[in-house]
Amino acid sequence: MAGLLFRLGGKVALLESEWSPDRRHIWCAIATATSIRRFRSAVPMNRTRGRLAQLPGQIFLELDAYIRELRQSGFDTVRLQVQLQKKFSVPLFALIMALISAPFAFLTGSRGAMAGVGVSFGIAIAYWALGQLFEQIGNINQLPAALAAWSPDAIFCLAGVYLMARMRT
Numbered sequence: 651m652a653g654l655l656f657r658l659g660g661k662v663a664l665l666e667s668e669w670s671p672d673r674r675h676i677w678c679a680i681a682t683a684t685s686i687r688r689f690r691s692a693v694p695m696n697r698t699r700g701r702l703a704q705l706p707g708q709i710f711l712e713l714d715a716y717i718r719e720l721r722q723s724g725f726d727t728v729r730l731q732v733q734l735q736k737k738f739s740v741p742l743f744a745l746i747m748a749l750i751s752a753p754f755a756f757l758t759g760s761r762g763a764m765a766g767v768g769v770s771f772g773i774a775i776a777y778w779a780l781g782q783l784f785e786q787i788g789n790i791n792q793l794p795a796a797l798a799a800w801s802p803d804a805i806f807c808l809a810g811v812y813l814m815a816r817m818r819t
Contacts, residue, residue, distance in 0.1 A: 735799030
């Protein structure tokens with residue numbers, strides 16, 4: 651029965667679900683207006699169970715294979731695609747922060763070192779907030795996953811280039 655494709659034509663209610671005796675699948679009973687059906691989960695749970703909890707620790711190739719597997723099974727993988735792109739975009743922010751902070755390093759003469767630290771915290775918080783905003787927009791599929799993950803880096807990189815260009819030499 652696993653792998654049986656069907657189309658929903660109305661409201662569906664999940665009546666019950668339980669692990670199979672070998673704990674590798676979940677059996678579900680659903681009710682529609684005309685029938686009650688019992689079926690086994692489409693994706694074997696031994697392949698997916700616990701993976702989402704380990705998402706931050708998965709390496710790129712594991713996550714990419716997992717996304718392909720879920721997509722082939724018909725699951726929505728937009729959130730995972732955004733996370734896959736963020737695995738590369740977030741570490742790049744360290745270089746972008748250096749690009750942005752270089753002009754501020756030359757301005758601390760009269761303001762003191764703590765002004766530079768405060769500006770750095772402000773930039774980091776702004777990057778985090780913008781990253782969360784774009785991630786949520788990507789999660790609801792309003793932006794492609796790559797654009798949602800890389801937009802904060804692009805915006806802050808452009809700001810850094812602008813600040814470096816305006817810096818007095």
